Amino acid sequence: MKQSAFTLERVRPLAADTVELRFSGDTSAITAPGQFVNLALPGRFLRRPVSVCDWTPGHLTLLLRIAGAGTRELADSPPGTVFDVLSGLGNGFTLSGIDPEGVILAGGGIGIAPLYGLAKALSRRGIPAVAALGFRSRADVFYLDEFRAVCDTVLVATEDENGLVTDMLRQYDSRRYVCCCGPLPMLRAVYGLPHLTGGQYSFEARMGCGFGACMGCSMPFRGGWRRICKDGPVFAREDIVWET
Amino acid sequence: MGDVNLSVTLAGVALKNPVIPASGTFGYGREYAALYDLNILGAFSWKGTTAQPCDGNPPPRIAETPAGMLNAIGLQNPGIDAVIREEVPNIARIFQGPVIANVGGFTVEEYAENCRKLDAVEQCKILEINISCPNVHAGGRNFGTDAKAAAEVTAAVRRVTRKPVFMKLTPNVSDIAEIARACADAGADGLCLINTLLGMRIDLKTRRPVLANRTGGLSGPTIFPVALRMVWDVYEAVRLPIIGCGGVASAEDVAEMMLAGASAVEIGAANLRDPYLCKRIVEELPEVCKRLGAERIADMTGAAHE
Numbered sequence: 001m002k003q004s005a006f007t008l009e010r011v012r013p014l015a016a017d018t019v020e021l022r023f024s025g026d027t028s029a030i031t032a033p034g035q036f037v038n039l040a041l042p043g044r045f046l047r048r049p050v051s052v053c054d055w056t057p058g059h060l061t062l063l064l065r066i067a068g069a070g071t072r073e074l075a076d077s078p079p080g081t082v083f084d085v086l087s088g089l090g091n092g093f094t095l096s097g098i099d100p101e102g103v104i105l106a107g108g109g110i111g112i113a114p115l116y117g118l119a120k121a122l123s124r125r126g127i128p129a130v131a132a133l134g135f136r137s138r139a140d141v142f143y144l145d146e147f148r149a150v151c152d153t154v155l156v157a158t159e160d161e162n163g164l165v166t167d168m169l170r171q172y173d174s175r176r177y178v179c180c181c182g183p184l185p186m187l188r189a190v191y192g193l194p195h196l197t198g199g200q201y202s203f204e205a206r207m208g209c210g211f212g213a214c215m216g217c218s219m220p221f222r223g224g225w226r227r228i229c230k231d232g233p234v235f236a237r238e239d240i241v242w243e244t
Numbered sequence: 245m246g247d248v249n250l251s252v253t254l255a256g257v258a259l260k261n262p263v264i265p266a267s268g269t270f271g272y273g274r275e276y277a278a279l280y281d282l283n284i285l286g287a288f289s290w291k292g293t294t295a296q297p298c299d300g301n302p303p304p305r306i307a308e309t310p311a312g313m314l315n316a317i318g319l320q321n322p323g324i325d326a327v328i329r330e331e332v333p334n335i336a337r338i339f340q341g342p343v344i345a346n347v348g349g350f351t352v353e354e355y356a357e358n359c360r361k362l363d364a365v366e367q368c369k370i371l372e373i374n375i376s377c378p379n380v381h382a383g384g385r386n387f388g389t390d391a392k393a394a395a396e397v398t399a400a401v402r403r404v405t406r407k408p409v410f411m412k413l414t415p416n417v418s419d420i421a422e423i424a425r426a427c428a429d430a431g432a433d434g435l436c437l438i439n440t441l442l443g444m445r446i447d448l449k450t451r452r453p454v455l456a457n458r459t460g461g462l463s464g465p466t467i468f469p470v471a472l473r474m475v476w477d478v479y480e481a482v483r484l485p486i487i488g489c490g491g492v493a494s495a496e497d498v499a500e501m502m503l504a505g506a507s508a509v510e511i512g513a514a515n516l517r518d519p520y521l522c523k524r525i526v527e528e529l530p531e532v533c534k535r536l537g538a539e540r541i542a543d544m545t546g547a548a549h550e
Contacts (some may be wrong), residue, residue, distance in 0.1 A: 218320055
């Protein structure tokens with residue numbers, strides 16, 4: 001973990017209540033896709049945890065869903081605004097654990113953000129990836145071109161047109177391994193698909209600190225309650241205790 | 245004016261400065277030891293520890309408030325035996341100063357049993373008895389809101405340890421001085437105040453409480469004036485050392501808390517926003533003391549009283 005200043009360079013609207021934020025700053029603490037950063041906002045007591053979408057030395061890309069007044073202020077910040085950021089938080093996706101024969105990247109809404117960084121990393125290693133991305137409606141869809149540039153196949157599900165990601169994945173059963181990020185009901189549904197026997201799941205939670213001190217984001221996993229922020233946010237399928 | 249003397253004492257325990265990370269915001273030190281050398285701190289108060297391992301409350305456990313936050317963790321901890329076995333040896337590696345052992349409990353006997361075990365732990369110099377957690381429900385009994393129950397816990401732990409016993413008090417009472425006097429009469433060596441204020445938030449979209457526990461404890465800068473007033477009142481009521489706690493977020497807040505009557509100061513929720521805060525406060529304190537004309541920080545304790 002590193003505390004440092006990040007400068008907002010650009011805000012690009014992507015869809016309804018969704019923006020891409022590009023920052024310059026020291027990204028040296030970020031070591032894996034699926035990690036997150038925690039941004040302090042002026043006048044707000046708690047930091048805002050946001051998944052890393054993509055990073056290079058000196059540059060950071062975040063995708064942000066505007067969920068309330070704090071995230072609205074962040075999205076409305078003018079370029080040049082400097083933020084106090086804790087970076088390199090949590091355990092991201094473990095690339096060595098992914099089936100080299102191929103993987104499904106199942107994302108829901110803003111949960112697709114860390115899957116993009118993962119898709120880029122997989123593409124560099126020559127591991128074929130199918131992205132299955134779910135959105136509430138056609139107006140909420142974003143980042144398809146970006147995913148198409150780094151994935152072999154990109155499948156899109158919208159609830160107003162063709163249903164849920166899980167409906168799509170039921171028909172697409174040639175792959176066994178999934179990396180999944182989205183709202184909790186989606187994680188549960190993907191976890192329950194019988195043909196997906198291996199995988200890694202990224203969890204979302206309300207956090208106090210983001211670095212493991214407050215126990216605010218604990219949930220039950222195999223072996224006891226674990227912190228989403230410090231022990232996760234990505235957990236191996238074997239560590240999840242949901243009944244299927 | 246030469247160097248400022250930051251040392252303070254709490255019931256005979258020497259601290260090199262009055263800055264103490266508060267229980268529940270600092271775990272058992274591991275997460276912060278990865279960030280800075282903890283030996284800069286006066287002491288630290290570990291996570292409230294109960295006899296049995298405790299999972300805590302269901303999520304969500306955290307909600308934001310104006311200038312603060314609500315938590316309803318519910319004393320998640322690995323239990324006293326695991327802490328003595330696994331955390332105490334690690335603490336000895338990362339911190340050589342005095343440790344304040346925060347002790348939770350659901351019965352009087354449990355508090356006493358935990359303290360009996362901790363009496364043998366050399367590095368724990370002070371036992372801080374948490375009779376004020378708003379997020380656990382011991383059969384409807386809340387030891388910290390009833391003077392007689394608070395005295396009963398105090399007397400029970402007093403009997404089983406030679407270490408200084410500090411009772412951690414709740415602000416959720418009409419007269420905190422009355423509880424403080426009851427603890428003092430029952431043999432407490434000091435007091436720590438305040439724990440969090442009981443509060444809640446409702447999600448407008450779902451029309452349900454944000455916290456699964458419905459209510460939680462309010463902390464952060466928003467409670468600082470309440471904590472300060474209560475430290476003031478208790479300082480007037482009893483002759484015991486006070487650890488001031490509640491909303492402290494700067495070196496100036498530390499000074500203000502001491503002027504109200506605190507001998508040392510705990511910093512809680514503000515660590516969660518800024519994990520390096522306690523280190524920075526220690527570094528800034530000499531300059532703040534100089535500005536305020538204090539050569540010995542200990543001289544500031546209670547100096548705002550007539």
